[in-house]
Amino acid sequence: MSILAGPPQGDAAKNTEPRQRRTKVTPFPGKGAGGMAELSPAARTFAARLIRWHKHHGRHDLPWQNTADPYLVWLSEIMLQQTQVATVIPYYLRFLERFPQLADLAAAPVAEVMALWSGLGYYARARNLHACAKIVAYQHGGHFPRDPARIAQLPGIGRSTANSIATICFGAGAPIMDGNVKRVLCRAFAIEGFPGSSAVEKRLWTLAAELMPARAGSIYNQAQMDLGATVCTRTRPRCDACPLDDICIAHAAGRTAELPTPKPRRTIPQREATLLVLQDGDRVLLETRPPAGIWGGLLSLPELPDGADAQQWAAQRFACRVIAVSPAPTIEHAFSHFRLRIAPLLLQVKPGSAAMEPGLQWLDLAKIESAALPAPVRRILDGIQASGSRPLLSRKR
C-alpha cells in the first residue's frame, strides 16, 4: 500500500507599564447561565489590560498589519495557520509580488500557486486559497462577505479565521481562537483539559465571547496573539512582564508549567517509503500527486510499491530502460500523524518511445528550484546534486 496515498514567535516585549497592585482574585466566583462561570470584576478587566499593553508592547509592523484590505488580511491569516511569523513573511511578500490583487490569484493556474507555496507546508491551505480566491472573485464580485458566518463558508476558512477577518476588515468584534489565545486563556482562567478537545474548545469559545470587548476588537484580538507569542510563551512565560499577572490563576498558583493541559500522548507510527529518482541526462521524472491527501497537487518522485523490484517496475510503468541503479541517503520527515523514512533510489534510464501517462513529466534539473515540490522531495534532489551522486549528477549526456 502506498504510504503517501494515504508555532509563537516575535520580538521580546518588555512591559514597562507601572505594575498594578497584586490582588488575590478568583476569576470565576460563581456559575452563570449556560454552565460558564460568571467573570469576576478583576477578570472583566482582561480585555482592557491587553489593549493597553498592546499599545506599547504589541507587534505593529508586520507586513500584513495596518491594513483593512480583506485580501491582504485573508492571505496572511491563511499563511499564519500553524506557521511561525518569521517563516511566513518571505512567502507573503513573494505572493503579493506575483498576485498583488485577489483577481490575479484567482486567474492564476493552481500549479503556479502550489509552486509559490512550496516549502510552506500544509498544502491543502494553498489549494483552498486558490479555490477561495476564485469563489470570491467570480461569485462574490471580488468582495469578501462581511458576515463572519458567511466568510466561514469559504474554502479553507474556519471560525477563528473568519472572525479575525471580519473584525479587522469590517469591525465585527468577533473573538479568535488560535494556539496563542488558547494558551493565554487556559492559564489566566485555569481551564483544565487539552484545549484541542472539543469540550474544552467549546468552553474556550464561550469564555472568549464573554471577554470580547465592545470596542477595539481588532486590537484586542491582536493583543492576545502577541501576548501569547512574546510573553505567555509555551515554556518559561515572562509573567513579570505580563499585564495579567495579578489576575492570572496559573501564575498565582504556580501552575504555568501545567497549563494548558498537554495533548494526551500517543505513539507516532513510523512508516517507510522508497522514492525513485529516474534520471535521463539532465532531467528527472516527476508525477503530479492526486489533489487530496499527502502532498496533494504537488510534484513528487514516484513511490515504489511494496515488494516491487525497482528496475522491473520502473521499466514497466515508465516504459524506459534502466541503465544504472544506486541508493541515496535516507531522509526522515515528520507529518502530523506519522513519521516517514524515505529511501531514495537513483535510476539512470533511457526513456522508450511510448506515450507518458497523464500526470507524469520530465523536469529539467535547472527548473527544480521553481517547481512545486514538497520539502522532502526538494531535500532529496538538492542532496543528490550537492553530493555529486551518480547517476543524477552525471550531467554529461
Ligand code: SF4
Ligand atoms: S501571568 Fe504568566 S501565565 Fe499568566 S497570562 Fe501572563 S504570562 Fe501567561
